[in-house]
Amino acid sequence: MDRARASGVALLIAVAGLAFAAGWWLTARTTDAPTASSHAAPPEGMIYVPGGNTRIGADDGMPAERPVFTAQVAPFFMDVHPVTVAQFREFVEATAYVTEAERLGDAAVYDPATGGWRLVPGADWRRPRGPAAPAAPDDHPVTQVSWNDAVAYAGWCGKRLPTEVEWEHAARNARDSRDRYAWGDALVEAGRHRANTWQGTFPGHNTGDDGHLLTSPVGTYGETELGLTDMGGNVWEWTADWFRPYAERETPFEPGPASEKTQRGGSFLCHPSYCHGYRVSARSHSTPDSAFFHVGFRLVKDVEA
Structure with missing residues (x-):
């Protein structure tokens, strides 16, 4: 050759x-x-959230959103939308559960006339603004539920509250999206509102341009890339974590009577001049026994190996 x-x-x-x-x-x-066939089918009403690395927080956000850190997240299933009034009623009827607001006799309601909060006797998950106000519609997120109430519901249905990191990972569409919101960078796209938030002047006047002055039916404003709804606006959502500065997240922590649990997602009360809470990195917090008419929750479930 x-x-x-x-x-x-x-x-x-x-x-x-x-x-x-x-x-x-x-x-x-x-x-x-990870592929659609490499894990069990999501339980009814949930979607699969792939794992990955996500930067948590925002350099241009509120002080509580800094410093930004990277977290490794395992895959999990997440409720498509917040738990609804109808779903919570099913739990109450099956277990005879009594919420903390019912046991205490009142719950927090925002008064737009004064721009402040007040405890309204008789306000609970059935009538979030009090006995004299209309009942909460079945397809709206349940509110006036404390963190402890959410944990009780989770135990009943075999799920759990998401961690802060899991919630933000899902809001960033499991790919470390740096969009301001879970759906993109604008509150209104092609003339369509993407979230239930406060329009007009806060706290004086809400124009309701998005179609709702209070809570809205879940799924009203469309889905994210992953298929989740209401990941910004409508109601704040309880998470599993104690509220702490990110700079202290690796240090030992012993909760006390005044310690608070973190909430994510913003609500119909949020406005850019006040909290801009429907940004994916935004955080709020309250004590575990607190109940508000703009706070609800959604749940997650571990993906079995």
Whole structure:
């Protein structure tokens, strides 16, 4: 065999070897990568949230949103929308559960006339603004539920509250999206409101341009890339975590009577001049026994290995 022919054969063998190696590598990567078929089907009413690395917080956000840190998140299932009034009623009827607001006899309601909060006797999850106000519609998020109430509901249905990191990872569409909101960078897209928030002047006048002055039916404003709804506006959502500065997240912590649990997602009361709480990095907080007419919750469930 002459030298030129021998070189050609050697080149073909090398190329074939590289192709085989590349094919093996791609197959291995495809097999290892999370896909729709690599996990059990999501339970009814939930979606699969792939795991990954996400930067939590925002350098241009409120002080409580800094410093930004990177978290590794395992995959999980998440409720498509916040728990509704109808879903919570099913729990109460099955267990005879009595919420903390009912036991205490009152709950917090915002008064737009004064721009402040007041405890309204008889306000609870059935009538979030008090006995004299209309009942909460079945397809709206349940409110006037404390963190402890949410944990009780979670235990009944075999789920749990999300951690702050899990919530923000899902809001960033499980790919570390740096969009301001879970759906993009604008509150109104092509003339369509993407969240139930406060329009007009806060606290004096809410124009209701988005169609609702208070809570809205879940799913009204569309889905995120992952298929979640109400990830901004409508109601704040309880999370599993104690509220702490990010700079202290690795230090030991012993909760006391005044310690508070973190909430995420903003509500129909949020306005850019006040809290801009429907940003994916925004945080709020309250004590675990507190109940408000703009706070609800959604749940997650672990993906079995």
